[in-house]
Amino acid sequence: MQKIGSISDTVMEILNFPASSFFSDQHTHTIVPILFSGRTLHFPKLSATSSSSSESHNSKQVKFAKKISQNSATSVRRAGSGSPLRKTHKLNLEVSPHRAVSAVRLMRIELGGAFADLLNEQGKGSGDNEMGYVERTLGFRTRDLDDRDLRLVTEVVGGTIRWRRYLDHLILSLCHDERTFRSMEPLLVQILRIGFYEITKLDMPPYAVVDESVRLAKVALRPGAGNLVNGILRKLAVLKESDSLPAVEVDGDDRQQARGLATLYSHPVWMVRRWTKYFGQDEAIKLMTWNNSYPSFSLRANTGKGLTGADLVSRLSMLKVPHEPSLYLDDFVRLKTGMQNVIQAGLLKEGFCAVQDESAGLVVSIVDPQPGENIIDCCAAPGGKTLFMASRLNGQGKLFAVDINEGRLRILRETAKLHQVIDVISTIHSDLRSFSTDKVVEWDKVLLDAPCSGLGVLAKRADLRWNRKLEDMEQLKHLQDELLDSASRLVKPGGVLIYSTCSIDPEENEERIEAFLLRHPEFDIDPVNKYVPENFITTRGFYMSNPVKHELDGAFAARLVRSQ
Numbered sequence: 211m212q213k214i215g216s217i218s219d220t221v222m223e224i225l226n227f228p229a230s231s232f233f234s235d236q237h238t239h240t241i242v243p244i245l246f247s248g249r250t251l252h253f254p255k256l257s258a259t260s261s262s263s264s265e266s267h268n269s270k271q272v273k274f275a276k277k278i279s280q281n282s283a284t285s286v287r288r289a290g291s292g293s294p295l296r297k298t299h300k301l302n303l304e305v306s307p308h309r310a311v312s313a314v315r316l317m318r319i320e321l322g323g324a325f326a327d328l329l330n331e332q333g334k335g336s337g338d339n340e341m342g343y344v345e346r347t348l349g350f351r352t353r354d355l356d357d358r359d360l361r362l363v364t365e366v367v368g369g370t371i372r373w374r375r376y377l378d379h380l381i382l383s384l385c386h387d388e389r390t391f392r393s394m395e396p397l398l399v400q401i402l403r404i405g406f407y408e409i410t411k412l413d414m415p416p417y418a419v420v421d422e423s424v425r426l427a428k429v430a431l432r433p434g435a436g437n438l439v440n441g442i443l444r445k446l447a448v449l450k451e452s453d454s455l456p457a458v459e460v461d462g463d464d465r466q467q468a469r470g471l472a473t474l475y476s477h478p479v480w481m482v483r484r485w486t487k488y489f490g491q492d493e494a495i496k497l498m499t500w501n502n503s504y505p506s507f508s509l510r511a512n513t514g515k516g517l518t519g520a521d522l523v524s525r526l527s528m529l530k531v532p533h534e535p536s537l538y539l540d541d542f543v544r545l546k547t548g549m550q551n552v553i554q555a556g557l558l559k560e561g562f563c564a565v566q567d568e569s570a571g572l573v574v575s576i577v578d579p580q581p582g583e584n585i586i587d588c589c590a591a592p593g594g595k596t597l598f599m600a601s602r603l604n605g606q607g608k609l610f611a612v613d614i615n616e617g618r619l620r621i622l623r624e625t626a627k628l629h630q631v632i633d634v635i636s637t638i639h640s641d642l643r644s645f646s647t648d649k650v651v652e653w654d655k656v657l658l659d660a661p662c663s664g665l666g667v668l669a670k671r672a673d674l675r676w677n678r679k680l681e682d683m684e685q686l687k688h689l690q691d692e693l694l695d696s697a698s699r700l701v702k703p704g705g706v707l708i709y710s711t712c713s714i715d716p717e718e719n720e721e722r723i724e725a726f727l728l729r730h731p732e733f734d735i736d737p738v739n740k741y742v743p744e745n746f747i748t749t750r751g752f753y754m755s756n757p758v759k760h761e762l763d764g765a766f767a768a769r770l771v772r773s774q
């Protein structure tokens with residue numbers, strides 16, 4: 211058997227992968243208590259979209275018995291600066307910290323609705339808090355995460371979420387029966403998923419993974435759980451070595467094929483059916499492959515602070531972060547790895563640059579803000595596009611940022627101060643539908659970056675595919691129509707309305723615009739040819755970035771001019 215230490219060598223190869231995302235486009239968190247292992251934990255819970263997927267392993271309330279580990283101790287200490295006194299448990303140096311933290315993070319995301327990307331974003335900063343969760347959940351402490359552990363946690367958590375459906379298929383195939391799998395405690399499921407992910411997708415040394423996983427299951431759950439993990443993971447290791455992992459069948463009628471593809475590429479069945487209908491099976495497969503790949507990130511140099519793309523490039527070079535200039539936008543730089551270094555070096559905190567996908571930057575190119583203009587951003591928070599537009603105004607003109615979510619608007623204001631563009635921005639906390647009813651039409655340009663399914667950003671938002679439901683699509687379309695009608699009321703004659711989404715779904719994009727034009731003959735399409743490269747332009751003159759074709763997030767924008 212290989213030594214546990216040998217995992218590190220394999221791990222070293224993947225440590226440069228970035229966090230799975232650094233930005234959240236979802237709504238506020240509320241706190242719900244969950245009874246867990248005889249203790250009550252407080253997990254952040256989504257208020258808008260619940261993470262409890264119908265396809266998730268165990269969506270019932272977390273209520274299972276776990277023998278509190280013998281490691282439980284009764285000492286009392288102060289956990290980090292400012293933390294209240296709390297009971298602490300014994301330090302366990304035998305369980306690998308990345309595995310313990312990953313398992314607990316995955317439970318928080320799946321059962322408590324914490325955002326994968328927010329946890330990653332907070333990264334080290336949330337260490338004390340996160341280690342508190344780990345301790346209370348597992349009944350023991352692990353040593354603190356070092357930078358390498360942290361990157362591994364990010365990788366393992368993102369990958370395990372993405373591959374969940376496929377991993378569950380493998381686990382189920384290697385269990386005695388379905389009941390064994392369905393009745394597993396949530397923590398046990400996460401330990402198995404992590405082990406399966408590491409062996410099948412990261413090619414980590416199988417016996418080291420088995421050893422570490424068994425140890426965690428034994429200490430955090432019970433000896434029997436360790437035996438179960440041992441049996442199942444060893445079977446997997448043998449199958450992996452002989453290249454005979456359980457196959458996924460993709461045959462039969464359309465529905466059966468969609469189910470097979472959904473398992474093989476680990477997506478919800480409804481998404482596979484929808485993409486096959488709109489793009490064909492080959493494109494749907496390419497899209498899913500993109501969604502499962504390591505996301506790359508783009509940074510925008512903060513020109514509002516007088517910085518340029520060249521300044522950003524030289525700072526990244528100093529940090530030895532590999533980067534390439536954007537093919538499409540000045541002041542944007544693309545990174546495949548090294549995001550964690552950027553965060554740790556403080557580039558985001560000091561407002562040197564912002565994380566912004568080029569696909570979103572190109573939407574701002576379509577708005578084409580000019581100094582002196584009066585612009586309103588109707589769904590502005592947390593402000594990615596607002597800040598970029600503001601930096602283009604060079605201190606002349608006015609930018610109004612409306613959003614229904616006060617918390618997200620606060621983030622916008624704080625970032626605008628940091629980026630030194632606050633002088634041209636006024637925030638308005640309002641529902642656009644009521645805000646627009648009694649307004650004098652005065653805006654040169656109106657941007658509606660509408661709430662959408664986010665189906666274009668699934669590579670970055672690892673958990674979103676499991677949270678999004680088919681039923682959401684109808685509700686979103688209805689909201690998008692209402693918001694389009696509201697936004698259109700704000701455009702002055704001769705002014706421009708830009709509608710954008712981070713979706714690739716035709717029903718949220720072209721179809722919404724066609725329906726809008728039927729309701730509003732006073733608007734015409736203004737083709738986006740002048741503003742973005744030709745390979746982003748659709749036959750109707752809209753902007754569309756396609757993850758498979760452009761290797762960017764998926765996004766859409768239409769530019770409409772008001773005649774009277």
Ligand SMILES: C[S@@+](CC[C@H](N)C(=O)[O-])C[C@H]1O[C@@H](n2cnc3c(N)ncnc32)[C@H](O)[C@@H]1O
Nearest residue numbers: 589590591592593594595613614615641642659
């Ligand atoms: C796609 S996000 C906007 C992202 C933002 N434009 C950016 O680039 O960072 C959609 C936003 O619409 C807001 N929103 C949803 N419904 C709204 C409404 N009825 N009125 C105003 N804002 C709304 C949400 O709070 C959310 O912040």
